[in-house]
Amino acid sequence: MKNQDWNTKSDPIFDKFNKQTVGKLGTLEARYASTDFLRFDPERVHKLAEGFTNPQQMIDYKGENQKQIRAAGHYIMGHKIERPEWFSTDKLNQTKEEVLDEAKKLKGRFDDIDKKIKAKLWRHYGSDEIKTLLPNLSWKRNPKTDDERYDILNQYETAADCRNSCMENKNMMSQVSTDKGVKYPRTYALFQEKKSGHTAPRSKRGSYKQRDPLIQQWSKDGQLLGEFTWEQIVNDLGYKRTSITGALKGHNGQKTAKGYIWKYKTK
Numbered sequence: 001m002k003n004q005d006w007n008t009k010s011d012p013i014f015d016k017f018n019k020q021t022v023g024k025l026g027t028l029e030a031r032y033a034s035t036d037f038l039r040f041d042p043e044r045v046h047k048l049a050e051g052f053t054n055p056q057q058m059i060d061y062k063g064e065n066q067k068q069i070r071a072a073g074h075y076i077m078g079h080k081i082e083r084p085e086w087f088s089t090d091k092l093n094q095t096k097e098e099v100l101d102e103a104k105k106l107k108g109r110f111d112d113i114d115k116k117i118k119a120k121l122w123r124h125y126g127s128d129e130i131k132t133l134l135p136n137l138s139w140k141r142n143p144k145t146d147d148e149r150y151d152i153l154n155q156y157e158t159a160a161d162c163r164n165s166c167m168e169n170k171n172m173m174s175q176v177s178t179d180k181g182v183k184y185p186r187t188y189a190l191f192q193e194k195k196s197g198h199t200a201p202r203s204k205r206g207s208y209k210q211r212d213p214l215i216q217q218w219s220k221d222g223q224l225l226g227e228f229t230w231e232q233i234v235n236d237l238g239y240k241r242t243s244i245t246g247a248l249k250g251h252n253g254q255k256t257a258k259g260y261i262w263k264y265k266t267k
Contacts, residue, residue, distance in 0.1 A: 035067055035068055035071035035072075038068065038071055038072055038075060038081075039075060039080060039081070042081050042082065044072075045072040045075060045076065045081050046084045048065070048068055048069050048072040049072060049073075049076065049084050049087070052073075053086065053087070054087060055073040055074070055076040055077040055083075055087070056073070056077070056116060056119070057073070058070060058072060058073025058076070059073040059074060059077065061073070077119075077123070078123075094120065096124035096125070099117075099120045099121060099123075099124055100121075100124075100125075100133060100134075102117065102120075103117060103121055103134055103137075104133075104134065104136055105136075106134075106136065106137060107136060107137070108137065108138065109137065109138045109139070109140070109141075109142070110130075110134070110137045110138065110139055111141065113137070144172065146183065146184045146185065146186050146187055147186065149172060149176060149184055149186075149187040150184075150186045150187045150190055152169065152172065153173075153176075153187055153190050153191060153194065154190065156194070157194070158194050158195070159173060159177075159191050159194040159195045160195075162194075173191070176188055176191050177191060213229060213230075214227040214228065214229060214264075214265040215227065215228055215229070215230070215233065215244070215248070215262055215263070215264060215265065216262065216263045216264070216265050217260050217261075217262060218260060218261040218262070218263060219260065219261070220256065220259075220260070220261060225260065227265060239257070239258055243257045243258065244257050244258075244262050247260075247261070247262045248262050248263070248264060
C-alpha cells in the first residue's frame with residue numbers, strides 16, 4: 001500500500017477527549033462514528049439514561065435522540081461505562097451465577113426463551129459454554145414444514161433467485177431438489193415451475209434445465225437481432241465477455257450491455 005498524506009486537521013470532539021476513534025482515510029478529514037464519542041463522556045451517558053430503569057429500555061427506545069440513547073444503553077449494558085445508581089436494582093444487573101440459576105429453571109428450546117435472558121447469558125458466557133451449562137434446554141431447530149418452504153420459494157421469481165438469497169435458502173433448495181417431492185410435494189412442484197438456467201453447483205446440473213451454448217442479442221424494443229457463440233461475441237463483435245455476462249446474470253441490477261439485451265438460448 002502506498003504511503004498516504006494524512007490530513008492532520010483536528011476535530012473539536014478529539015480535542016475535548018484527546019481521543020480518536022476511527023482512523024483518517026487518505027486525504028479526507030478524520031471521521032468518527034456519530035455516537036462513538038459517548039464512550040469518553042460518562043456524564044453525558046448518565047444524563048441520557050435519566051427516565052430509564054435499565055439499559056434494555058434504552059436499547060429498545062424509539063423517538064427523539066434515539067441514536068445516542070440506544071448507543072448509551074449498549075455502553076452501559078456492556079460495562080464499558082459504569083451503571084447509574086438508579087440501575088443498581090435492575091434485574092439485568094444480576095451476577096453470572098444468578099443468571100445461570102434463572103436459566104436452569106427453563107424448559108424447551110433455547111431459541112424460544114426470552115431474548116432478555118439470552119442477552120444476560122451472552123454477557124457472561126460464550127455460546128459453547130452455555131450449551132454445556134444448560135442441558136435442560138434443547139438446541140435443535142424445528143425443521144420447516146412443506147407449507148413454510150413453499151411460502152419462502154413463492155417470494156422469488158425463480159428457484160435460482162431463492163438459492164442465491166442466503167445460505168439458509170440455498171440449503172433449503174438443495175433439500176427440496178433432492179427430495180423429489182417425497183417430504184415436500186408442494187414445494188417440489190413449485191420448484192419445478194421456477195427452475196431456469198443453472199440453479200445448482202456444476203456437479204449437480206444434470207437434473208436442471210440446460211442452456212444452449214448460443215447467446216441471443218435482443219434490441220430494447222424486443223426484436224431478436226441474432227444468436228452468437230462466445231467466440232463470435234469476443235472476436236467478431238469485439239465485446240468483452242465480462243460485460244455481456246453481467247447483463248446475462250443481472251449482476252447489480254444490470255439489464256443491458258452495449259445497448260442490447262442479452263439472453264441465454266434455452267433448449
